[in-house]
Amino acid sequence: MWAESDSYPGVSCLQSNTEPVNGTVYRMYHGTTERAAEQIKVSGFQPSQDGMLGCGVYLSRDLNKASRYPLDKPPERVVIRVKVDVGKVKKIDQQGHPLQKTWHDHGYDTAWCPPKCGMLSSGLEEDCVWDPKRITIIDVIPPSLQNTVLADPVEGKNYTMFYGTSKEDAEKIKAHGFCQSNGILGCGVYLSRDVEKAFNVPVYVPVHQRSVLRVKVNVGKVKKIDYQGHPLQKTWHDHEYDTAWCPPHCGMVRSGLEQDCVWNPKRITVIDVIRPKSKQRSM
Numbered sequence: 001m002w003a004e005s006d007s008y009p010g011v012s013c014l015q016s017n018t019e020p021v022n023g024t025v026y027r028m029y030h031g032t033t034e035r036a037a038e039q040i041k042v043s044g045f046q047p048s049q050d051g052m053l054g055c056g057v058y059l060s061r062d063l064n065k066a067s068r069y070p071l072d073k074p075p076e077r078v079v080i081r082v083k084v085d086v087g088k089v090k091k092i093d094q095q096g097h098p099l100q101k102t103w104h105d106h107g108y109d110t111a112w113c114p115p116k117c118g119m120l121s122s123g124l125e126e127d128c129v130w131d132p133k134r135i136t137i138i139d140v141i142p143p144s145l146q147n148t149v150l151a152d153p154v155e156g157k158n159y160t161m162f163y164g165t166s167k168e169d170a171e172k173i174k175a176h177g178f179c180q181s182n183g184i185l186g187c188g189v190y191l192s193r194d195v196e197k198a199f200n201v202p203v204y205v206p207v208h209q210r211s212v213l214r215v216k217v218n219v220g221k222v223k224k225i226d227y228q229g230h231p232l233q234k235t236w237h238d239h240e241y242d243t244a245w246c247p248p249h250c251g252m253v254r255s256g257l258e259q260d261c262v263w264n265p266k267r268i269t270v271i272d273v274i275r276p277k278s279k280q281r282s283m
Helices: 034-043 167-176 195-199
Strands: 025-033 057-059 077-085 089-091 110-113 126-129 135-141 158-166 181-183 186-191 210-218 222-224 243-246 259-262 268-274
Touching: 025 034, 025 057, 025 135, 034 077, 034 135, 158 167, 158 186, 158 195, 158 268, 167 210, 167 268, 195 210
Parallel strands: 089 110, 222 243
Antiparallel strands: 025 077, 057 126, 077 135, 110 126, 158 210, 181 186, 186 259, 210 268, 243 259
């Protein structure tokens, strides 16, 4: 498992496709309106009386998913960042699961839907926590800091991105900076605003030897490349663009995740290194 940050000691940030461990505290997110967030800060979470997983508080370990809610009020959205003691966890990975809405009656504290299991149209991870007392609010993230990978990057803005590499190469980059490589978008430094993508590369490096560099990028002038064979797929910089961007699920990347290619490494500033933690044994 990976820790996203050391900002909140003792609060693990687990990859959304990794099964939660019973009795562990994890960072999660809840999308709501600014007004509702203020009420929750004062009075605590109130369980939804019904939903796909029955009664409980619906959260996600995927910030990208939480930042989409509420669906009908985009201008009012904020995300509450919380820490959750998940207690005893039940995986619900198919529609019509025998315990889909009755997991708490069988002694479970949290129900977990893995990503891409067919339970959610978005294909993203979801958690349902029965007892709101298991949830502690950390802070509220306004839209400007959610860094959602679904939105087109705005020219001239700074974004947090991630770069997956080996521990050894991470130290070299910290000392000497990034170097360009060649790939589906031509020459540049390949990054992603989606930390999940960075977690999974390089594929030839064992997980325990990987690191993820968290960086700040001034994207400059951005060109969206959203299909194979795009006229500027490898020549965007010749047309005075600074960054090429592949949106998620556009068919450019096998994983379906977002990717960015930054021409000039000087646009990239290393923030810190995210280290892998040893995987905890399931209970």
